[in-house]
Amino acid sequence: MWSQLVHKTRRMTCFLLPYYHNSPSTTKLIFTPHYSSSVFLRPVSSPAVRAFCSKSGAMSSLLSLQNPDYVSFLKQREAAEIDETLMGPLGFSVDQLMELAGLSVATSIAEVYKPTEYSRVLAICGPGNNGGDGLVAARHLHHFGYKPFVCYPKRTQKPLYSGLVTQLESLSVPFLSTEDLPLDLSKDFDILVDAMFGFSFHGAPRPPFDDLIQRLVCLHSNDQTHQKGPVIVSIDIPSGWHVEEGDIGGEGIKPDMLVSLTAPKLCAKKFCGSHHFLGGRFVPPVIADKYKLHLPPYPGTSMCVRIGKPPQVDISTLRENYISPEFLEEQVESDPVDQFRKWFDDAMAADLREPNAMALSTAGKDGKLSSRMVLLKGVDKDGFVWYTNYESRKARELSENPCASLLFYWEGLNRQVRIEGSVQKVSDEESEQYFHSRPRGSQIGAIVSKQSSVVPGRHVLYQQYKELEEKFSDGSLIPKPAHWGGYRLKPKLFEFWQGQQSRLHDRLQYSPQEIDGKLVWKIDRLAP
Numbered sequence: 212m213w214s215q216l217v218h219k220t221r222r223m224t225c226f227l228l229p230y231y232h233n234s235p236s237t238t239k240l241i242f243t244p245h246y247s248s249s250v251f252l253r254p255v256s257s258p259a260v261r262a263f264c265s266k267s268g269a270m271s272s273l274l275s276l277q278n279p280d281y282v283s284f285l286k287q288r289e290a291a292e293i294d295e296t297l298m299g300p301l302g303f304s305v306d307q308l309m310e311l312a313g314l315s316v317a318t319s320i321a322e323v324y325k326p327t328e329y330s331r332v333l334a335i336c337g338p339g340n341n342g343g344d345g346l347v348a349a350r351h352l353h354h355f356g357y358k359p360f361v362c363y364p365k366r367t368q369k370p371l372y373s374g375l376v377t378q379l380e381s382l383s384v385p386f387l388s389t390e391d392l393p394l395d396l397s398k399d400f401d402i403l404v405d406a407m408f409g410f411s412f413h414g415a416p417r418p419p420f421d422d423l424i425q426r427l428v429c430l431h432s433n434d435q436t437h438q439k440g441p442v443i444v445s446i447d448i449p450s451g452w453h454v455e456e457g458d459i460g461g462e463g464i465k466p467d468m469l470v471s472l473t474a475p476k477l478c479a480k481k482f483c484g485s486h487h488f489l490g491g492r493f494v495p496p497v498i499a500d501k502y503k504l505h506l507p508p509y510p511g512t513s514m515c516v517r518i519g520k521p522p523q524v525d526i527s528t529l530r531e532n533y534i535s536p537e538f539l540e541e542q543v544e545s546d547p548v549d550q551f552r553k554w555f556d557d558a559m560a561a562d563l564r565e566p567n568a569m570a571l572s573t574a575g576k577d578g579k580l581s582s583r584m585v586l587l588k589g590v591d592k593d594g595f596v597w598y599t600n601y602e603s604r605k606a607r608e609l610s611e612n613p614c615a616s617l618l619f620y621w622e623g624l625n626r627q628v629r630i631e632g633s634v635q636k637v638s639d640e641e642s643e644q645y646f647h648s649r650p651r652g653s654q655i656g657a658i659v660s661k662q663s664s665v666v667p668g669r670h671v672l673y674q675q676y677k678e679l680e681e682k683f684s685d686g687s688l689i690p691k692p693a694h695w696g697g698y699r700l701k702p703k704l705f706e707f708w709q710g711q712q713s714r715l716h717d718r719l720q721y722s723p724q725e726i727d728g729k730l731v732w733k734i735d736r737l738a739p
C-alpha cells in the first residue's frame with residue numbers, strides 16, 4: 212500500500228580502496244574503507260559542468276579530489292615492459308587490450324562531452340597501437356551516438372588493424388585522407404581525438420604527422436580570438452610530446468583531455484588541460500605490485516576514472532533551462548493529495564534517488580527558522596508522516612510552534628512541491644510498528660543518538676553502538692526508545708511547480724475553501 216510506502220533498503224555507500232599487502236609468501240588483497248572529504252559531492256547538472264553529470268561521472272568526480280600525488284607515473288621503458296608482460300606471461304592479446312583501451316577512451320569522452328553538444332568527432336590515428344586505440348574509440352563513439360570521422364594516413368597491414376577499419380566501414384564511418392581534411396579543423400569538428408602516438412614515440416614527428424600535429428597546435432591560437440573551437444582529447448600521450456619530459460619546447464599540442472592508459476606516463480605531470488582520466492581497467496595485481504602502482508579505484512562498472520583536479524567553475528554561470536510538458540489546471544486532480552501521489556508515482560517511475568526525501572522547515576517560539584531533510588514514510592488524506600527524535604531541535608521547535616512546511620524537489624522531472632500545515636505526533640502504536648520495521652542497525656542508531664545534542668567525538672557513538680549491537684546480537688527485540696517516533700503534517704496549503712523555459716514556470720496552488728459548509732480545494736495559478 213502506498214501509505215506504507217517506501218521501505219526501500221537504504222543504500223549505504225562505502226568506498227573501498229584496494230591495496231596490495233605484500234608478504235614474502237603471499238600477495239594479499241586487502242580492502243580498507245576509504246573516506247574522502249569529497250564523498251559528499253553532488254554532480255552539478257549544468258551545461259558548463261555536464262562534465263560530471265552522469266551517474267558514473269559523479270562517482271569519478273568525487274574520486275578526483277584525492278591527492279593527485281597519490282597516482283603513480285610510468286617511465287617510457289616501464290610502460291613498454293608492462294605491455295610486454297601483459298601480452299606475454301599474463302596471457303592477454305593485443306586485440307583485447309586495445310579494445311579495452313579504446314572503450315576507456317570513448318567512455319571518458321562520453322563522461323565529459325555529451326553527444327548533444329559535441330557530436331562531430333575526428334579521430335586522427337597513427338601507425339601503432341595508439342592509432343589502434345583511436346580506431347576502437349571511434350567505433351564505440353559511433354555506438355554512443357556521436358558522428359565519428361577517421362583520418363588514418365599510415366595504415367598498418369595487420370589483420371587486427373584491417374579488421375578495425377572494416378568494422379568502421381561497416382558502420383559507414385567516413386575515412387578522410389589528409390588532403391580531404393580542412394586546413395582549419397575548427398569549423399568541422401567538435402572533438403579531435405589525438406591517437407597519433409603513444410608511449411613508443413621518439414624523436415621529432417615525421418610526415419604526415421608533423422603537419423597534423425601542427426593543425427592541432429594552431430587551434431590554440433584560434434582560441435585566443437575567443438571562438439569556441441573543438442576540444443582535443445589525447446590518448447595516453449599528447450602526440451609530439453616527449454613521453455617523459457612532456458612538451459619540451461612549449462610549442463606542442465595542448466589537449467583539453469588526456470586519457471592515460473594503464474597508468475599515466477611521466478609527461479602527464481605536465482598536462483594542464485581540464486580533464487585527466489585513467490583507462491585500461493585490466494591491470495592485474497602482480498603488475499600493480501611489481502611497479503608499485505598507486506592507482507585510483509574505478510567506480511562501479513566504469514571503464515574510466517577521473518584523476519587530477521576537476522575544472523573550476525564560475526558558480527554564477529550554473530543554470531538550467533527547464534523544458535517540460537505544460538502543467539495545466541485542466542489536467543490536475545481536484546484533491547491535492549491525489550495530485551501528490553500522481554507526481555510521486557512519476558518520481559518513482561523516473562527512478563530518482565530517494566524521491567521521498569523532503570526538506571522540513573520549522574520555527575520555534577522566537578520565530579527563527581530551521582530546515583533539514585527527512586524521509587517521508589507515509590501519506591494519506593490525514594497527512595504526511597516522517598520519523599525522528601522527539602528531543603531533537605525540530606521536535607523542540609514543533610512543540611513550541613506546530614506549524615511546518617515540507618518541500619520536495621524532483622530534479623529529474625523539473626518539479627517541486629510545497630506543503631504547509633500543522634503537525635502532530637503519530638500514535639505510539641504507529642511509531643512502534645514503524646520502528647521495528649527498520650533495519651536493526653538503524654534501530655540501535657536511534658537509541659544511541661541523542662539527536663541534535665553535542666557529542667565529544669564519533670568514537671562515543673561508535674562505542675555505544677558496538678555495546679548495543681553485542682547486547683542484541685541474539686536477535687531479541689530492540690525496544691523503541693520513548694523519545695523516538697513519528698509526526699504527521701496535516702496539509703493546509705499545497706503548491707505544485709513545474710519548471711518551464713525562460714523561467715515561465717507553471718505554479719498551481721491548492722488552498723482549502725468552504726463552500727456550502729463543504730471543504731473544497733481552490734486551485735490558483737501563481738506567477739512564476
Ligand SMILES: NC(=O)C1=CN([C@@H]2O[C@H](COP(=O)(O)OP(=O)(O)OC[C@H]3O[C@@H](n4cnc5c(N)ncnc54)[C@H](OP(=O)(O)O)[C@@H]3O)[C@@H](O)[C@H]2O)[C@H](O)CC1
Pocket residue numbers: 293294297305308309312337338339340341342343344407408409410411412413414415416417420446447448472473474491
Ligand atoms: N598497456 C596498455 O596500456 C596498452 C596501450 N596501448 C596503446 O599502445 C600505445 C603504444 O603503442 P605502440 O604501438 O608501442 O606505439 P605508438 O602507438 O606510440 O606508435 C609507434 C609507431 O609510431 C611510429 N613513430 C614513433 N616515433 C615517430 C615519429 N617521431 N614520427 C613518426 N612516427 C613515429 C613508430 O615507428 P618507428 O619506425 O619510429 O618505430 C611506430 O610505427 C600506448 O601508448 C597505448 O595508446 C595498447 O592499445 C593496448 C595496451
Ligand SMILES: Cc1cc2nc3c(=O)[nH]c(=O)nc-3n(C[C@H](O)[C@H](O)[C@H](O)COP(=O)(O)O)c2cc1C
Pocket residue numbers: 565568581582583584585586587597598599600603604605606662663
Ligand atoms: C536525505 C536525508 C534524509 C533524512 N531523513 C531523516 C529522517 O527521516 N529523520 C530524521 O530524524 N533525520 C533525518 N535526516 C537527518 C536530518 O536532516 C537532521 O540532520 C536531523 O534530523 C537533525 O535535525 P534537527 O537537529 O534539526 O532536529 C535525514 C537527512 C538526509 C540528508
Ligand SMILES: Cc1ncc(COP(=O)(O)O)c(C=O)c1O
Pocket residue numbers: 221586598599649650653
Ligand atoms: C537520523 C535519521 N533518522 C531517521 C532516518 C530515516 O531512516 P529510516 O528510513 O531508516 O527510517 C534518517 C534517514 O536518513 C536519519 O538520518
Ligand SMILES: [K+]
Pocket residue numbers: 341405406407408409445446447448449450
Ligand atoms: K596520442
